[in-house]
Structure formats: C-alpha cells, structure tokens
Amino acid sequence: MRIIYITQHFPPEIGAAQGRAFDMSTNLSNLGHDLHVLTAFPKPSSTLFSKEKVNKLSVYRSFQIRDTKKSSIRRLANYLSFMVSSVFSGFRVRKPDIVYATSPQLFQGVTGYILSKIHRTKFVFEVRDLWVDFAEILGQFKNKRLLDLARKLERFIYNRADLIVVVTHGYKDRLIGMGISADKIIVIPNGVNPPSLEAPAQARDVKKELGIENQFLVLYTGNIGAAQGLQTIIEAADKLKHDPSVCFLFIGEGVEKEPLMEKAASMGLTNVRFLEGKRKEDLASYYESADLGIVSLKKHPLFEITIPSKVFDYMAVSLPVLIGVEGEAKEIVEANEAGFPFEPENADDFIRALKLAQNQPERLLTMKKGLRGHLLQSFNRETQAKELSDALQKLQK
Incomplete structure (x- = not known):
C-alpha cells in the first residue's frame, strides 16, 4: 500500500514523538509498504518545501512558524502553519491507499482529513495523547471559547476517521465514553525497536x-x-x-x-x-x-x-x-x-x-x-x- 504518514515531528529532531513516527513508518516500509512522510523542517529554513530519501522512506518537509515555547499564540501559529504547508506537501504524493495522521496536536488530523478527501481514500488518526484534555489541566488553554472549539475539532476528527489508533486501553475507554464506536479503535502501545x-x-x-x-x-x-x-x-x-x-x-x-x-x-x-x-x-x-x-x-x-x-x-x-x-x-x-x-x-x-x-x-x-x-x-x-x-x-x- 502507498501510505501518507503525517507527523510534525520527525528525526533529526529528538523526542518520543519523533522516535515512534520514525520506527513505525520504517517498520511499515520494511513490510513492503510505500511510505511518504509529511513533516516539518527541524529548524528554521528559507526553503518552503523539500523532498529527501531516508532509508526507504520518502520524506517531504514543509515550513512551519517557529514555536518559541513561551507564547500560546506563537504555538498555535506553529501548528496552523504546518497544517497548511503539509496539505500542499500531500498534493505531491500520487494517490495513496491510506492517509495516516498522528497526534498529539489535532491540526495534523485536519491535514489528514483534507488529504483523504482530496485523494478519496481512507483516513486513519493516531491518538498518542489526549491533547485537549491535557492542555486544559496544564493551563495551556485558559480561554473557554478556544477550549470549546478545540473539543468540537477533536470530536469532528474522531468521527471522520475510518480507524483510530490509540496507545493505551484507557484512551480507548475514554473515546468510547465520548460516543466513538469501539469497532473502529485499536490499541497499539508504545514500545521499542529491536x-x-x-x-x-x-x-x-x-x-x-x-x-x-x-x-x-x-x-x-x-x-x-x-x-x-x-x-x-x-x-x-x-x-x-x-x-x-x-x-x-x-x-x-x-x-x-x-x-x-x-x-x-x-x-x-x-x-x-x-x-x-x-x-x-x-x-x-x-x-x-x-x-x-x-x-x-x-x-x-x-x-x-x-x-x-x-x-x-x-x-x-x-x-x-x-x-x-x-x-x-x-x-x-x-x-x-x-x-x-x-x-x-x-x-x-x-x-x-x-x-x-x-x-x-x-x-x-x-x-x-x-x-x-x-x-x-x-x-x-x-x-x-x-x-x-x-x-x-x-x-x-
């Protein structure tokens, strides 16, 4: 299968999200699938788009507004800019069989949904954390209006996904409690690459x-x-x-x-x-x-x-x-x-x-x-x- 794999974070960046995305996409390619990874430039770049080969992976990098980690507005701009640029990257991939978007932030799910409609193919969303809930309890969302909008977006993506991948059984139970069908949720926990x-x-x-x-x-x-x-x-x-x-x-x-x-x-x-x-x-x-x-x-x-x-x-x-x-x-x-x-x-x-x-x-x-x-x-x-x-x-x- 030809798979578009959307992840804002990818090596050479360091972190758990990057590691899971690299390992999973690489292992899928080793199983014979044709992987096209849409990701961001790891550091500010004057180039808007690029394509490179990483092992068997075709990696498409696109621009993002830099997140300073100190401003909610700047962070939102970072998310939205990658959402838009990654849609354009997705145009460059010949018709895929699957569009796979991985969280934590929800806007990658928007990219996945849009590309699945453009390519008329299946949409899979991976939930690696309960982004809206965590943003609320950690005080990252203090504006109730924005919080309500985020929850509506979250429910929209969950409902539109043909398959949802979660990393814990507790996450699956929580989504079922939100009214999401258990039949379209599978649990693939974190792990390690041999x-x-x-x-x-x-x-x-x-x-x-x-x-x-x-x-x-x-x-x-x-x-x-x-x-x-x-x-x-x-x-x-x-x-x-x-x-x-x-x-x-x-x-x-x-x-x-x-x-x-x-x-x-x-x-x-x-x-x-x-x-x-x-x-x-x-x-x-x-x-x-x-x-x-x-x-x-x-x-x-x-x-x-x-x-x-x-x-x-x-x-x-x-x-x-x-x-x-x-x-x-x-x-x-x-x-x-x-x-x-x-x-x-x-x-x-x-x-x-x-x-x-x-x-x-x-x-x-x-x-x-x-x-x-x-x-x-x-x-x-x-x-x-x-x-x-x-x-x-x-x-x-």
Whole structure:
C-alpha cells in the first residue's frame, strides 16, 4: 500500500514523538509498504518545501512558524502553519491507499482529513495523547471559547476517521465514553525497536567524567515540561542534600527546565546536575552509568491512563525506574519487575522508593538482567507494525 504518514515531528529532531513516527513508518516500509512522510523542517529554513530519501522512506518537509515555547499564540501559529504547508506537501504524493495522521496536536488530523478527501481514500488518526484534555489541566488553554472549539475539532476528527489508533486501553475507554464506536479503535502501545537495543560500541564512564564515581546516579532524560511534575524531584534532592551518596542528573529541554535550574540554584543544591538534550544514540553512556531512571507525571486521573514512552526507553537499556505514575504505566512496571513506584508529586514517597532501591543492589541487578526480554515479548515495535499493517489492509477490503 502507498501510505501518507503525517507527523510534525520527525528525526533529526529528538523526542518520543519523533522516535515512534520514525520506527513505525520504517517498520511499515520494511513490510513492503510505500511510505511518504509529511513533516516539518527541524529548524528554521528559507526553503518552503523539500523532498529527501531516508532509508526507504520518502520524506517531504514543509515550513512551519517557529514555536518559541513561551507564547500560546506563537504555538498555535506553529501548528496552523504546518497544517497548511503539509496539505500542499500531500498534493505531491500520487494517490495513496491510506492517509495516516498522528497526534498529539489535532491540526495534523485536519491535514489528514483534507488529504483523504482530496485523494478519496481512507483516513486513519493516531491518538498518542489526549491533547485537549491535557492542555486544559496544564493551563495551556485558559480561554473557554478556544477550549470549546478545540473539543468540537477533536470530536469532528474522531468521527471522520475510518480507524483510530490509540496507545493505551484507557484512551480507548475514554473515546468510547465520548460516543466513538469501539469497532473502529485499536490499541497499539508504545514500545521499542529491536535494532535500538544494540549495546554502545564503547561506553564512556559518565560517573568519572562528572566526578561522582562513588555516588548512586538517578537519571531523568527527555522533555522537561509542565506535565512531568519534576518539581517533586528537586524537593526530594533538597531533602537529600546532606546525603553524599546520591546524585540527580537531568538531560533534556522543555519549558520547565529553566525554572527547575533556578530553583535548584536558589536552594544551593550540589547533588543536581542539568545537561542539554541529546540524541538517543548519545545517551547510551549515561544510561549505562545510571543506577535508576525517573518516570514522573503530575497527580491527575487523566495521567492514570497514560503510559509515558520513557518507561520503554529505560527498559530497553536495562535501567530500572522510579515511577511516579498511577494506572497502566505503574502496572507495566510492576508486572515486568522493572522498578519501584512512588506516589506522584510526593517528595517523601519518592525518597522512600529511592532508598528502597539503593539498599537492594542485588535486586537491581536481577531487574536489569530481565528487562529487555520482558520488553521484546510484549512491546516490540516490529510486531506492532505488523498488527498495524494488518489493520490497515483490513480497512482496504
């Protein structure tokens, strides 16, 4: 099948959305499908449109207004500009069999719907998070009129899609509760691509580089945003500032990074380090040196039906986690002996879980040995691509 795959975020950008889009589109192409990826330029460009070949993928890049991360109007302009430009990119693809658009933001769904009508073909929408709900609870949508319009757009896209792909069973239940037919919803969770499990050729000794050879290293990688509730970790670090055995390392970017750095500095914390965001392949040495990873979200019922992709990223590198997420994510960690839970936004309970892990080195070692096997058994992206391929082919019949 010829598939148009719409994703605003794609490598060389760094992040979970980019990783899933690249892995899924690549795996579909490896199954014999003809993939045409519509995405944005990764950084400001004087060129409006371009086309390149990435492995077997035809990648069409188009302009977007830069998102400064500090203005809601600027962010909306970023979304809308890509929505418009990606429609024009879609004109360049000879009649596809499927138009596949992936969220989080809804306007990619508008692009998908428009192109499906223009090409007279099936429209598939992938829901990777409940964008409108999360925008509301995180205070990103404060205008009630805009919020109502966003909800109407969300329902419009869900109703027009021929197939909806969600990443958790909780998301499926929520859409069914909105009146969307269960028959057109399938669950394809996040996971890991087997080729990414290859060990680094030569891992650096990160602890030695940072001067923390004898310390227990607790690592957070990824988006440092409003949803992650990372203030709790800084509060815990403050409570542990006289404990020389523990060091916290944050690697990533996001709207909350600067405030967290300022808070750590104001508290005089020497047990917290911040580094810039890095590509997945450049993180290998940090994963290898860390003793635990952090998976954290704010305490809210909606996050209980969310599974952060970071759970799978840490499992893929055999790194047990401290998980501050209730619901499905916590159940996965417990079922696969992948880490230690703590109550979201509770610094004291975070410290309890951390010390429980730190004082059981043999249990940590046992966990590390089993993580990749558990992961490949249940969350293999190559297997997931076959499931998606079967669903798309069924849609064609």
